[in-house]
Amino acid sequence: MKKNLLIIAFLFIGIQINYAQKKELGNVTIEELKEKVHPKDSSAVAAVLFEKGKTYFEYNQNEGFVLITEVDVKVKIYKKEGYDWANKSVRFYVGGSAKENVSFSKSVTYNLNGEQIEKTKLKSEGEFSENINKFWSRKKITMPNVKEGSIIEYKYTIKSPYISTFPEWSFQQSIPVNSSEYETVIPEYYVYNVYRKGSLQPIERKNSSTKTVSTSDRNLVRSGAAIKYERSTDSFNYIEQQVVYKLENIPALKEEGFVNNIDNYKTSVYHELSQKRLPQAVAEFYSTTWEDVTKKIYENEDFGDQLNKENYFEEDLKNVVKDLENRDEKIAAVFNYVQNRMNWNKYYSYSCDEGVKKAYQDKTGNSAEINLMLIAMLRHIGLDANPVLVSTRSNGISIFPSRTAFNFVIASVTTDNGIVLLDATSKISSPNILPLYDLNWFGRMIRKDGTSELVDLMPKLVSDDVVNMLVSIDNQGQVSGKVREQYFDYAALNYRDRYLGLSKDSYLENLEKRHEGLEIADFELTNDKIINEPIIEKYSIKSNNLTEQIGDKIYFEPLLHFTQSENPFKQETRQYPIDFAFPFKDKYMVNITIPQGYQVESIPKSASFAMANNYGSFNMSISNTDTQIQVVVNFIINASIIPSEDYDTLKEFFKIVIDKQKEKIILKKI
Template sequence: MKKVTLLLALAIIVCTPFTSFAQNFPDFGIISAEEKNITNCSFDNDATAVILLDEAVSEHDEEYHLINHHHVRIKILKEKGFDEANISLRYYRKDDFEFIDMLEAVVINTDASGAVSTEKLSKKSFFKKDINERIGAITFAFPNVKVGSIIEYKYRSFMKHYGGLDDWYFQKELPVIKSKYTLTILPNREFSYVINKKPTIPIIVDVQSGSGKVYFEMNNIPALTDEPYMDAREDYLQKVTFQLSGYNTGFGKTNYMTSWDEVIKELTITKEFGGQLEKNIPGTGAFIDATKLLPTEEDKMKMVYNYVRSNMTWNDLYSKYAGSGVKDAWEKKTGNSGEINLILVNLLKDAGLEVYPVLVSERFHGKVNAATPFIDQFNAVFACVIIKERKYYLDATDGYTPAHVIPNDILNTTALIVNRKKGGLVNITNDSLQYSDYISCQMELDGNGTLSGDAFIESRGYSRIKRVSEFKTSGQDKYVNKHYQKNGITVKEFAFLNQENDSLAAEQKFKFNTNLTSSGGYLYLPLDFFSGFTNNPFIADNRFSNVNFGYKRTISTYTSINLPKEYAMDALPKPIKMTTPDNDIVFSRSVTYDKATHSLVCMLLFDFKKSLYTADEYGVLKEVYKKMFDFLKEPVVLKKK
């Protein structure tokens, strides 16, 4: 399915004050006959539940607090939709920036006679909890939910200022029949907004310049579900995004971040960003003096990078800013991604390197639209070091990616180098480094159908980073069970070598055994061991999003098997070489049988020369994967003598 994005940039300015008033949502708890009779979603037949209405109004009081009133109505269509009755309303609790109140919730049921009953949740049904130091949540569960139930809730969110203004998402994980949003702009302020939508889904936009309001409505929006190797969901959701773009001081209009140069300028004078640069990081003088003595700039970069990684602990919070300040974070030895990487920028500069902070949008966060200078398109800040015209991108929250490797999460993305003279947008690419695995298995098959052998796996590039990270994070048992000890295979004497030396390939060695499938005097011997191609991810008929593997991949396997004298060769899979029309995917298989030694050798090659496929190319990709997995299922057939 082709994904087309329509981008509109509009702005309105209001110079008259607006008086806030409570949004009562007068139809709360009152359902229509049409809603009562809905049994399935007409534009999404597989839906287990449907959002009948998702509406919100954002306005302000006389002190310009941001006040959001939200109202949601959902109908349960199938038993699998019962989980939708468990609600979690998150809010930004740090420094008491936001709180939620005026919460009401009801469940509406219809009996066999058509009589409607409404049950209101009591205040005791609402529970407050802290998710982390920044985020809190109010949770509740609707009682007496069954197929046909309508669950409904409304609440108010009160924020200190308009800095908490969120994007409005028309599209959800459930289909939405009606989504509508009204925003009231602050007096003497101008907001730009960008609409991201498919051209096949109409939108209503009503700009009311006199009152400072803008109204958005979209109807019959299908659910957006996750797809294998999907780009960021953000890239495909139907939504509207807002950003302050100007203000009126009484002496004329002043633009605010309406170009990338203005974005850079604003960041350099922001206390939590530019104000954290050129800081003296306490207690690092001796380290910097020692680092300056190293022979090359690459050595200095690696030394500082590893120093920050070993001395700081990431609190799992992404940020572009150092909210607590770099000195405070350094003293506590913990911080968000912005604090840690701005510390890194400071120390790299102290070591005499050319370095700049760079805003990035990691792959899960979504693509950057270069035509729209919206700062919220980026979710984090990294360090960009320039040595002999080569750019290195460093993230000190990443404990596994070496300094010379571009972090996978920003590969093939757009970033913003923040510097008044040398700053600007850059495209981050790397065609030289890829994901590379070599897998060797030396095996022996006995007359009872027991296959045993030794495996050796050598991983380079992004494969090394991924495997070492997963092994250290999950531990040996979980790692081995996930990748090797499955489908009847038992693994022994597992060893993972070269974990700490990132200049060497990662190596895994282990012994394994399994029992083959037999039937009527025949043994069926598979030829694909440990390549990772276990299940075909591309079986859906249609595709909504692009397929993004992240990097190019090459996996090659070498398998040798000594066969038992009790069995004779009956059928041997044929040699295969398969390519796509553009030659960007190559799959090959060679199988040779040596009658004199009664042994066979199989070599497989999986070569993916392209990392990104559009939704339009999905048909070709699906067909290639189907054929490839069909070939991988073909066994060697042995017949008992």
């Protein structure tokens, strides 16, 4: 896993750059509009012809330095499926005393009308703002008159009073990018850590220059008996450091199966403030190591101070742990109390908004308020509980020491048997069974003294999915019988996460769609709301599609509708680790009654296969009597994450397993 982190952060491939070609908005040619397919990727639905960004500082006498980011974009639409690339949204922060601002300009759609270029400018009805939550809004545009072959252009500008980070610049997209260029111009007063990720290496050019800023003041001046204002002007100089990053002919970043977040592997550059050294002021230093990051976070009043508040829950907590002596029972009782009392408002944060006391009273809070409250309660009853900072799957992997590397916090309890991880934001989680959004490689535990420790978030426990099937086949080849399926641990959590919001009818409809021709009846679901118990499904099945009759023989696969018919790993090569989220074991015990007047002609041989490094194994055992066939299959994946360098091994393992499952049992008429 650590090796994959290094690959994401530091593996680069150089690409030759041509700086001579000038990229400007408004420069659209007939040849570009006539182009039917992308010259290097005929499957592309659209392509970024160029994207140019610049982040620089502008001095305002009243505000000081503000951060300006300008981006020019030119996109070619090849197919209808690429129309979404004619829409753009940019989010901006509105949660502080000062707010960011986003504006669009130069927004034009170009089409070919005969041999003439037709321009359609964006009108006001195609541009609008919307609130995401109380912290963030977004500005959106929808370009007009978009067709296959269109070229769309726009410029957007972000003005921000917050200089701690720059917008992350991504060179790669899910479509090809012909040219991507990003320029930063930074005054000598600020030093930024520059973080890079992805497998491509942008070429960099560096330069420096002197910038002069003029200021003016109005001063009261006495002239004899008269007093008047006089304006005085002044100026100061400083050095600006310019860096230009450029990359050309960038292939599309393609989604692959079992990737937790494709953005983890997108070639990009990110800036975070590490030092501020203004004239005639003491230098200020910001995060440079994980210890710096965690110490600053812990010292924040919306984090560490919240852990010291206890008076709001003390009386209630006495009743929660009353008469409990066992440590694990206390952990479970306190966790269940917070989980059942509190409702997560879906805000991802490691710092409190209203504070734990207000959240407790309202029974609603963000992720920090709920889990910091849980930690405070666990500490109150004498347990070694600490917060664990997490970057959720949607936020990406926390590779570099950065204050923005995390967006979430969960709870931990250190015991003699190891660390127990808890997240009370989810109504379906339990101790050491975290919600799936938390399962993102590593978190950082922060102790009371501000020191931190890396915590592996990925499950080690193998979660079972156990199927018992008792069926019979009639002499027309119809299969009927009963199925009982049990889901344990993460398999149960995954089931609840996917299906508990569905109605029974919707769920059964989905189940029948997954198994074409399968009729399901007598459906029963047990323990769906009892989180610490396995989920149990029971239902009857009937199908005419699971067997094939040819002459006097009946052919069918040993696992019937549970056969995995397609290898999920189709790519020739794999750039990214394979993320299964949790280790799992699928166990099938199938008992098949053969039709009267038939006998078994042949059955597949029993077999066992195993992957290298104990990543997985497969075992199939088949036996028969005169009227019965018994099939037992165990399919196990022992690792949450498998490195990309083992992709070929994994792909071949799945191929062997699927080929084995598809071997036929043959019945012959007597």
